[in-house]
Amino acid sequence: MNAAPDPGASQAAASSPWRVAAVSFCVLALELGLIRLVPAEVKAISYFTNLILIASFFGLGVGCILQNGPRVSWLLPAGLAAVAAFVLLARGIVVYEAAGAVHYWLQDRSASGDAVRLPLIASALLAFATCALPFVAMGQELARRMDCQARLAAYSWDIAGSIGGTLAAALCAYLGTPPWAWPLAVAAIWAAAIARTWPLRLATLAAGAAFLAFASAAHPSAWSPYYLVQHEREPEGLRVWVNSSFHQFALDTEQTDIPLVRQTMQKFSIPYDRYREFHNGRSPRSVLILGAGTGNDANVALANGAERIVAVEIDPAIYELGRRLNPTRPYDDLRVEVQLDDARHYLHTSRERFDLIVFATLDSQTLLSGAANLRLENYVYTVEAFRDARRLLADDGMVGLYYSVMKPWLYGRIFSTVHEAFGPRVEFMRTHAPFLFNSIIVAGPNVAGFGGDPQLIADLGGYRVNTDDWPYLYLQEPTIAPVYWQLFAAVGVLIVAAFALLRWTTPAAGWHANFLFLGAGFTLLESAAIVRLALLFGSTWVVNAVVFTAAMGTIFLANVAVMKRVAPSLPQAWIGLSVALAVNYAFPLQTLFAYPSAVRTAAAALLAGAPIFFAAVCFSRLFEKQPAAGYPLGVNLIGAMGGAMLEYSSMVLGMRDVWLVLLAVYAAALLCSGPALAAERVTGAAVAPGWRKLSRSATR
The missing domain is CATH 3.40.50.150 (Vaccinia Virus protein VP39)
Structure with missing residues (x-):
């Protein structure tokens, strides 16, 4: 059974391409804002920040799949209001032994008041559901507006908006702008540039304004690039909380009588x-x-x-x-x-x-980013x-x-x-x-x-030691904690549900399994790049922002190269990707410390950038042939959820062997791209002479 198409889908034909960038900008800004806000306020989520990333991928993916379904614009204000309500009500939720394999502290009080007991998985699923809602509306809007433009041109605008959102988030982190202001700003931009009716504009603004409730705190507070930092003076000194957990106490060392x-x-x-x-x-x-x-x-x-x-x-x-x-x-x-x-x-x-x-x-009481299960201090205790x-x-x-x-x-x-x-x-x-x-x-x-x-x-002296390859101080042994297996099961159910939704709304759309594996691979690849560059340049927010921006920039350049017909062909890109992943697996990263900073930076950029470039070329060459933007893009985002879960494999395998997992994921994507590869061999692909010459040389 097909859902009745919404006439609004055709109305977007007059949409300017810059509005694609505006939607993508809002998506990234809201995603990064919630990744900072929710774990800082809700203690049960504070060590599982990629949960919010996964929720955003799921919401966006479902929204893209619903490209020609009934309009769900109302989910944006409803979702924003639900997120604000959840965070306000869940501020005191605590983590008990279910999270002991991730962090051994038992948190029994928050900086804002008495704690409420709630099972960890229940609070995680509540956070997931509420945070996914606004992204469903955003995903549908993105797919519809992209479908009104040339396929790769629309994708370029999409990536440009993502870069803008990432840079804006980095600027806000530098300025100490509280992340509760980001949903408010997104609501304002959406109401001004995207929403089509006055009731929707007003509802979106009202939902964004709900985040003003976070402007007040129980203690003096500030937002650093990593934490919500709160403090209170006491007779013995200064008590400091981060993300609602006790962190430090600055002693008044002159009070020696205490x-x-x-x-x-x-x-x-x-x-x-x-x-x-x-x-x-x-x-x-x-x-x-x-x-x-x-x-x-x-x-x-x-x-x-x-x-x-x-x-x-x-x-x-x-x-x-x-x-x-x-x-x-x-x-x-x-x-x-x-x-x-x-x-x-x-x-x-x-x-x-x-x-x-x-x-x-x-x-540290926090992870490096929402895309990597790496704590700020992981590489200090090795x-x-x-x-x-x-x-x-x-x-x-x-x-x-x-x-x-x-x-x-x-x-x-x-x-x-x-x-x-x-x-x-x-x-x-x-x-x-x-x-x-x-x-x-x-x-x-x-x-x-x-x-x-x-x-x-x-x-x-006989215990397993921490190394740069396995830096998980709080894991007693290489394993994936049971709480993560519960999340894996939930994510697996959601992926199946998303495919069922795709088959229900558009039976003829196909499975797009190659896009599923490409999405999983890219998320895992980005995470591996963050971890690798954190070791080389430090686990700082600046490194994090640079990696995200550089990854998006590389994707943009790869897409433009395909548009301008100067990129490698699809078979060449698959070969380049495989070689780049194998080199990353084999390359001894520690050897770079013997070289000057400029050499180290250039080598790291090449190591991290090459697989991203070739993977992006593969995606663009496959994407340009799709009759509709929403379905493959939605499946790709659903696959990204799986990639975020696969990142936890490093807890068992170690950091280096994640590159083998990446090889397996992209091999699956290659197998599922067989028809596209066969078609390209028959019809030929427009490639630059240099790539064509290289290809002929390789086959001699």
């Missing part, structure tokens, strides 16, 4: 005390602090007589909070140099040597990171590491990783005062007589 302050400062000083014991009472003169936060560690270094302190902090808002509101204002001291950088990136690039390197409490730190130590230097450990196996994981990098001269201490941290590791690889307790090494 037991909590006195005990905590004593814990902080243990690495300095151990240093003095093995250096004839001399304190470390130069100190590197990784994860300097609001300034506690800088305070401790100053109190212990350090003459030079380099404080590395990734989050500018956290640093600014410490600079302004830390009771003793350590960042105003001329001995303290602040570097706003990723800790691992600083270890890679610094050439300075230090008497003491402190790994502060870097637990064997390779500790070896980088060892390289920066003075000849008789030492390393101190603070951590809060709640699981017995995690003691062994961290100790084994440090022991692997530094050798037997490692000490592990537990403290009875758990505030801020309860475990301390001190390593002195070249300090005679230090550490080396055989019993300690026997007890804690």
Whole structure:
């Protein structure tokens, strides 16, 4: 049975192509805004941020499939209102043991009030359903407007709008614009440029205005590029929450009459005390602090007589909070140099040597992006990171590491990783005062007589270590947590439902399985690029924004190349894609650190960009032959959901073997593109002479 077509589909024929870009801009802006807003406010979603990405893909895909179905424009204001209501009502939902394999903290209170108990999977599905709704309307509008233009020209406008939305989101992150303002801005743009009737315009504006409810907070707050940061002054100092979870406490170190302050400062000083014991009472003169936060560690270094302190902090808002509101204002001291950088990136690039390197409490409480299951600190607690730190130590230097450990196996994981990098001269201490941290590791690889307790090494030294290939500190073993399998099952059901919807609305449209696998491959490819470049250049929001923008730009160039008939043919593109994926799998990324920054950047751009370019050429060559835009585009977006789920395979396989998964996904896409390849061999494809010559040479 076919759904009755909506006459509005033909009315879009007069649509200007720039409106395609406007729709795409709104899609990206709303998607990135919700990826930041929902996990920050709803604690149950805070460690599953790609859930919102998957929801947006599903909504867009269904909307595109409904290209010729009944108009669903009303779902945009209804969906925006539903998202606002869900987030407001779910602010206190907490994560319990169901998420223990992802993050071991049990969150029992939020910064905004008492917590509400709700099963994790239930809250995740609620978030998914509400966040998908507005994108259904957007997907249908996008497909209809694209269908009124030449196929590849419309796709170019679509990508241009996506680039604009990504750049706007990056600018908002830089300016500290709260993400609750993004849906409001999207509603305004949609009402002005896209909506066709006054009732729809007014309803969209009203739904966008509902997000103004997030302008007020229980505590003073600011949005950093990573977090919602809130704080509150207390007698002992400054309490800081990020994404509604306790994160830091800037101690008033002058309040030594308060037991909590006195005990905590004593814990902080243990690495300095151990240093003095093995250096004839001399304190470390130069100190590197990784994860300097609001300034506690800088305070401790100053109190212990350090003459030079380099404080590395990734989050500018956290640093600014410490600079302004830390009771003793350590960042105003001329001995303290602040570097706003990723800790691992600083270890890679610094050439300075230090008497003491402190790994502060870097637990990030967030993921790098909505497209990669990589926490901000993942690459800090690996064997390779500790070896980088060892390289920066003075000849008789030492390393101190603070951590809060709640699981017995995690003691062994961290100790084994440090022991692997530094050798037997490692000490592990537990403290009875758990505030801020309860475990301390001190390593002195070249300090005679230090550490080396055989019993300690026997007890804690046999655990699996964290590496750059498998950096999942909170996974006890390579596995995919049960909660993710539940999400996989839900996503699988939704993919089947989407195909059923396609067959119901347009039985003659075909399955478009090649577009399904191309969508899965691209999402996984983008995620792999983010992870790879995070290791090279740091897990920062700037790197994230550059990767997204560069990926979209590469797709745009590939599409233009196909339009201008200067791109490789479809068979050539498949060969190029396969070679590029194989090179990424085989290439030893660590070798790039031996080269200057310009060489490293160029090599990384080529490694990450080549497979994206060839995959985009494959998509454009297949897409230009489609009689309608909506169906293949919708199936492609549904496939992107599967790609987002496949990213979790790295938890079992490791980061490198994800490239083998990509090869398998694109091989499936190639098999499903057999008829298109056969047709191109018969009819020929317009390609540039250089590609034609290369193809003839390859077949000799």
